[in-house]
Amino acid sequence: MKFEAHLTSEQLQNYVAKVFGAGYRVEGIARLHGGAQKVVYKIDCTNGFSCVLYVWDLSQNYFKEDILNEPAFQQSYGGGLFAMNNRYLRQRGIRTPELYDMNRDRDWHAFDYALVEYVHGQKAQAYFQEETTVRHELFQRVGDMLSEMHAIERDVYGAADYSGSNDKPCYELQREHAKMSLEYASRHMVSVRDNYSRLLDKLDELEAAIQPRSHYGLIHGELGPDHILVDDQLQPYLIDIEGAGYFDIEHEHSFLGIRFGEYYRYLENNNLDTNRMAFYRYCHHLSLTSGGLKLLHRNFPDQSFAKGLADYHSRCAFEWKA
Incomplete structure (x- = not known):
């Protein structure tokens, strides 16, 4: 065959x-x-x-x-x-x-x-519409798994096998990435180009509010409901794990809030740094604006999804409220 x-x-x-x-x-x-x-x-x-x-x-x-x-x-x-x-x-x-x-x-x-x-089963997003008892059980398990993972800590950020030291705070790396995303978007979206200075100033303002820290949790790095498989025993499995490593766990939680929407309530952590949460969420909006445009320009099969991604997250950045 x-x-x-x-x-x-x-x-x-x-x-x-x-x-x-x-x-x-x-x-x-x-x-x-x-x-x-x-x-x-x-x-x-x-x-x-x-x-x-x-x-x-x-x-x-x-x-x-x-x-x-x-x-x-x-x-x-x-x-x-x-x-x-x-x-x-x-x-x-x-x-x-x-x-x-x-x-x-x-x-x-x-x-x-x-x-x-x-893994025989579906991705976690299929359970958004599941009846309440099943949905609650699954997302409680997801929340428990993430709490256990984020509680695994060390005093340097980076990949799991990284054994060096850090010469700058991890949020500075995220700012550099967000700035590159903003620059890319400004070349392809008139609305972003016209508001470039305002968007960049907001990024600087949010970063300035962050205080340094020296402990980092183990995170997935890009965890949405499409990156969790659920087997027939309602057990969750993380997939697309190449970007896992140590970082501020607020980076993960701010992304979870975007991707899980109202169901993020099952995953919330009440001990997070609110300044970091605001900064990383804003960075995600800039990154997803740029990411949507790149998919659009590089012939991603679902062009309407790519355009919608860029449009939605650019609006979120324009209308930013922490």
Whole structure:
């Protein structure tokens, strides 16, 4: 049987047999849509087993230009980071699909690829419309898992394997990123260009209110309801974990507030720094404005989504209220 994938049918079968054994025969493969950072396929075998093939093909990444220009310290893309964070999270009891095998040989292909556990279920966003008891149970579990993860701390920020020191506060890095996002948006949106100075002044004002700290929690880095899989036992699993690391947990919570909306109430933490929350939320609005425009310009399949993303978050920045 022929498969349309990054690997030929023969390469895929050999890879599956090498990892799981000769009794695993591939009978079908289907591309799972929705990701902007890596290509994902579901693999079904004749013995009823299913798994997932992840492919980190930079040529099919909608943020290729940003990744190539990103400082090594801040990178959040690639099979190496996925393997490290998968091991790091699972060792600390944070649920994420098991990594069966990672191939980084680059012998036949110019990309990393891996076989990963297939979680039978839906993404957390499907439970927004679920009946109250089930929704409450699930999001309470998500909240508990995040509380446990954020409580894992150390005194330097950065990737899980980073062992150096920090020469500037982490929020300064976020400000630099937000400023680049604002500059990009100002080149493509008249409304942003006309309000550039006002938006930049607000960014400076919010940053100035932050007091330094020397402890950081373990965060996912881009956690929306589409980055949580829920199995048939109502257990949540974190996915797209390449950007996980240590940072201000307010960075995560401000993003959760945007992505989960009214359901963020299940995830709230009452011990957060309000100045950091305001600063990071504003940064997210600028970043998502720029991100939506980049998807729009780089032929992301859902163009209406990309435009809506940029328009909505630019309005949030214009109408900012902490």
